[in-house]
Amino acid sequence: MNLKIIKKDNLDTKIIMRTISLIIFFDKNKKILLQDRTGISKFGEEWGYFGGSVEKNETPKQTIIRETKEELDFDLINFNFKYIGKHDIVFCNKQFF
Numbered sequence: 853m854n855l856k857i858i859k860k861d862n863l864d865t866k867i868i869m870r871t872i873s874l875i876i877f878f879d880k881n882k883k884i885l886l887q888d889r890t891g892i893s894k895f896g897e898e899w900g901y902f903g904g905s906v907e908k909n910e911t912p913k914q915t916i917i918r919e920t921k922e923e924l925d926f927d928l929i930n931f932n933f934k935y936i937g938k939h940d941i942v943f944c945n946k947q948f949f
Contacts, residue, residue, distance in 0.1 A: 873915035874903035875933075887923065 877885040886899045904919045906912055912935075917928050 871906045871912075872903060873906050873912035873919070874901040875916045875920060876901055 885902075887902055889897050889900050902920060902923050903916060904922075906915045907918075910918070913933055916933065920926050920928050
């Protein structure tokens, strides 16, 4: 994880940049399963997908397998994963530091 400090309006603001891997579960009717983040939110989100930070020497697929086990106690065995893209997210909120 990279941590940078920038100056804005004479305030020090910390910015976190990290690599994450997410999985989207959906059914045949294209209904998406979301995680209720109430009580566990780190950045003010109420709902989210399952997944998390890619750890050192871990592939995005390994992250999904590990995070799914941690968050849902579900083993992803013989599943096909489809890469749908990359999106960079920067977290910048002083209350979390």
